[in-house]
Amino acid sequence: MYQTIILGSILLVSFYILKRFRKPKLNMPPLVRYKIPIIGHTYSYMFNSEEFIKQCKKEYGEIFSIYIWGEVRTIVGKEYSQEVLTRDDAFSFGKAFVETIPLDLLLKHAGVTNVPKLLKDYIFCKLNFYSERMQKCLHSAIQKYIDTNVNDGPKEESKHDEVITTFAGFISDLLTLQKIPPLLNFYYPGYLNQLYEEQLEVHKEADENGLLPFEALDNMKKLDSFIRESLRLTGHILALDHSVLKDYTFSNGLQLPKDHTVKIYVDDIYQDELLQGPNPKSFEPFRHVDTNVPASKIGKNFMLFGGGKHACPGRHFAINEIKFFLHNIILKYNICTKSGKIEGRRMYGPTAYPSSSGIIIEKRVK
Template sequence: MDYFDIFCLQFFVVFIIYLIKRPQIGKNEPPLVPYRYPIIGHTYRYLYDAENLINECKEKYGDPFSLYIFGSVRTFAGADSSHEVFQNSPDIFDHHTAINVLFPVHEVYRQYLIHEDAPAFSAHSINESINGRIYLYTSRIQKDLLFGIEKYFGDCKGSKRIKNIHDVLSLIIAKPIVNVFLGEEAAQFDDIVESFSGLEKDVFKLKAIPPILLFIHPSLHKKAVTLPLKLGWKPINKHRDLFIRRFKLIVEERVRQRIVLGKKYILKDDLLDFVLSEPDFKTEVVDDKFLDKLFGIIYANAFAAVHSTTRFLAMTLFEYGGRPEFWKEIYEEQLMIHNEINNNLEADNVNKMIKLECFIKESFRNSSDFASLPHALLKDSYTFKNGATIPKGRIVNICTKDVTLSSNFYGETSKNFQPSRHITTYSGGTTIHAPLSKVDKGHIAFGGGRRACPGRFLATHILKIFMHNLVLRYNIRTKSGKVDPKKIIATFVFQPTSELIFENRNY
């Protein structure tokens, strides 16, 4: 077989795939944006020019519209229709189903999760054990964050330049999350803190496999990604082994105390003890199978908590470092609160950090992805209010930045950085603000609807306490003195690759 024959064979295979995979659009579906290249569709531009692609399509074809990406049609919902997706989640649209199609992270934890609806169980656990009792954790979070700040930033008597702020922040943030999830004693285990911090990198190793097989069928991509797991490569097993080594005796003692004390047992202030009190986790025998289940629920939440909080915090620091016009008012607010607390920070003090919280919220808004939060349609079909209908299985991506920068929600100044937009002052002098943890149509950093991120209250608490301490102790700036360009990967926005400079305020 010569080169011409090989070329003809390849062309024939590609042509057959094109015929098989050629998108079929049903009646009344959102408009499928025309594309130039068969099979590839909009994939290349989606990966390398997502911002302009999404903006152009929304302007020309309305909301929602559809693109042909990685061998399938995906619908994109912007400011006009995204709230419908959130309102109907998880009964009609489900985020976790879509994630598992695009990147089967659930497969990593499958052997450890006992609940068919693990997200609902996680939300219930976090709401009951953390969100309603956040005041119990404030001083512990403050102590752990101060420890991390001292360890990784120190005095900064001259100046300290930090290039990869994400990795530093991940280690700092992991410690209070370990404290809240596993208890104060656990936060003293450096290896557990490093495990919580390093979990993100180990899970995302699966993303090293390019999604080429999605062009043929999602199931083939899923099989390719999960093949290493089936062959014995399990990146989180070392975390599981460490968890059992550190916590088997602790769990055994807590189970024993429950049996001995019965109703007199006093619930400890951490997520671990709450999970142990749930019916599905009541046991008299703490074996490896039971510890696997316990590991699954704790570490699945740890992955989400550390990853999201670290990413948002890094974004906020770069926004703060490049916007000196806001330094004075934020510093004065934190200094006033510091003078009130007498070294005993409480939840009420954190609630007074209004200007700081509004700055963080505006940083989130300004740093939104171009498209994210995919949801899969579970029902046979769904018709948007504008009459567009999509079929079962269709993945709907949210045009995140179109929502967060929409003039529908933020007026003519929607593209300007204005933290004060989240504060309302009434004629009588009363001031209220829109909290960072409250989701609405224009604020979807934590998702929306009933399945909005349950950890957003803890994340908000940690972010404010961390920034409070940093602002009081350091001058933080970018090398350029301005907000540096953010790193863009496909539709996702990350903190700039440049460095941040920390200088001690007292020197």
């Protein structure tokens, strides 16, 4: 019996070695040096992510690999990020997402196989209809309940189906709507006054019920720029994980094997002066007003919604939702941070979360 086990083990090891030698050796990205086995770069990745990734890029170049959570992950900088986003035959965001959150096991129809058809049949042709219905819910909920003091009685939110439905829609539409808290945090007196004046002008287009026509969204130039800039500066350091579908060679000659995972260094894109303009690290709410670049537009300098033909199909609806929501908020309330300053993001590893600083909301005196 022992002889059989030993012989079987020898055969398995032999087959493994032969397979390794037969497989062509790839020109892999450099692996960042580390000292502690198993842990690797995990500690620096979690507790000093911004400086750690920045230093790695400085030493190893645009594409490099790090060892985190017991696995090797490759980081791709701004120069080669478009290859990951546009080569859908070689990289898959969906596969990487399912490997992290197995929605296919929970939801029967979780996957979308034909995004262009989805956009054409269900999104673009119905934006006007969806926006009108959504605006009515938002408008009604904000007018009735936003200034209700929930501490005066039982949990009122459980009694108002309209509020629950409205904000449940926020969550289900797009995770980007989690960015609404930092949008509110970014309110600053000098900016808020300009936004208020713009929304007053836009609101002249409203009907007798206070509802705006869909076309009014195009006149919210400053608000749109404000949203795009807020989302740009509150994003993650690394994002848009993609799984490699087949052995792939980047244009610089570096190669990745099938089933490897890459992360895009989006902070490298958002902090680049050539891509963002002067002072890319500073919050300039009206940076995009004259650029003809709406908050929903994707490109080499803005990847919040992904890129290529697999970019988020709900981005237009999500931005419209934020605009209608903030339009009502700005007209009805004065908002500022408790500290009186523009609060930055909170980081958990390379993942960004809204600031925990308090927000002061005061009803406008007419």
